[in-house]
Amino acid sequence: MKKTLIAGCVLFGAMTFSSMLLASVIKNQGLTSVLLEPGPVLPMPQASDLTDDQLLEIGIKIWQNQCGIWDRPGKVTHGMKQSITDWEADYAQIGIGQCIWYPADEDKNFQEDWPRVAQALKDKGYPIEDWMLRACPWNNSEEFFADFNGDRLKSLRKTLAKKYLIIEQARCIATRLDESLDKMKAAIDTESGITEGEKTVLKQMVNENFYLVATADYPRGLYALMDYVHFKGEGVLSTETINGVGWGLRQALEQMDDKIAAKKGAITTFVNAAIAMFPSRETNEYFKDRMETYLTFNPDKVK
Numbered sequence: 001m002k003k004t005l006i007a008g009c010v011l012f013g014a015m016t017f018s019s020m021l022l023a024s025v026i027k028n029q030g031l032t033s034v035l036l037e038p039g040p041v042l043p044m045p046q047a048s049d050l051t052d053d054q055l056l057e058i059g060i061k062i063w064q065n066q067c068g069i070w071d072r073p074g075k076v077t078h079g080m081k082q083s084i085t086d087w088e089a090d091y092a093q094i095g096i097g098q099c100i101w102y103p104a105d106e107d108k109n110f111q112e113d114w115p116r117v118a119q120a121l122k123d124k125g126y127p128i129e130d131w132m133l134r135a136c137p138w139n140n141s142e143e144f145f146a147d148f149n150g151d152r153l154k155s156l157r158k159t160l161a162k163k164y165l166i167i168e169q170a171r172c173i174a175t176r177l178d179e180s181l182d183k184m185k186a187a188i189d190t191e192s193g194i195t196e197g198e199k200t201v202l203k204q205m206v207n208e209n210f211y212l213v214a215t216a217d218y219p220r221g222l223y224a225l226m227d228y229v230h231f232k233g234e235g236v237l238s239t240e241t242i243n244g245v246g247w248g249l250r251q252a253l254e255q256m257d258d259k260i261a262a263k264k265g266a267i268t269t270f271v272n273a274a275i276a277m278f279p280s281r282e283t284n285e286y287f288k289d290r291m292e293t294y295l296t297f298n299p300d301k302v303k
Contacts, residue, residue: 044181045222047222048175058223060074060166085156092136095114096169101114103139103140117172121172127159180249184249206250217298221266224267224294234250251277
């Protein structure tokens with residue numbers, strides 16, 4: 001039977017992957033009342049509760065991931081420090097996570113993270129100047145790189161590479177992950193074309209798969225979720241799609257196969273689901289290498 005990927009769902013005829021999966025969940029797990037009864041409240045681990053040492057190692061790893069460095073655990077290179085200020089397409093990239101920072105008049109098609117991170121750092125008393133809280137002062141790559149060695153960008157690189165600010169930037173990513181589950185459930189609530197009962201089951205499935213990954217080989221599962229939500233977003237913005245196809249955390253969690261998870265583990269299943277979402281032209285070596293770190297990296301075992 002022909003199948004097509006749209007909005008993170010595999011379509012078989014007129015039935016969406018989500019609808020088929022909901023029916024399968026009810027049939028295979030005997031959840032005859034699942035449309036009426038909410039699932040159990042799970043003690044969800046909080047990424048922001050990770051220790052400073054764990055956040056430091058995760059922050060460095062996410063920083064390395066952004067730079068495509070896979071074989072130097074715990075090491076910060078000169079190139080990584082330079083990457084703290086960079087330019088991509090029509091926006092600046094700032095910090096260890098290369099957070100998006102748009103000029104004032106630029107359309108914001110992707111989630112802009114830097115102002116939120118900068119404000120969080122300033123609120124904690126760190127040296128964030130007022131100009132860092134406003135719109136990006138450079139309008140294009142030419143202006144940005146002409147000023148690359150100017151006082152403002154040099155100051156940003158020096159400040160954000162400090163150990164204590166690596167930890168705090170990682171904590172901002174952890175906070176984003178902690179807030180992501182509610183955002184994903186809220187997005188499901190606003191969907192059209194599915195019943196309230198189906199929304200309940202879908203939210204329960206996302207919640208349970210999130211829990212499975214978050215608690216897998218702790219804290220490695222939390223690292224995987226932190227890196228993915230930072231890398232690909234929550235999967236709730238219509239602007240973060242290609243031809244209606246989403247690629248965020250929600251879509252990856254929705255496409256996890258519980259039977260595979262039972263055999264191979266939640267993190268492996270999450271990685272497989274994430275890779276399977278992308279058209280072959282986008283499933284490049286960088287993406288696969290980054291997903292591979294979810295299977296191998298443990299912030300408690302960095303030497």
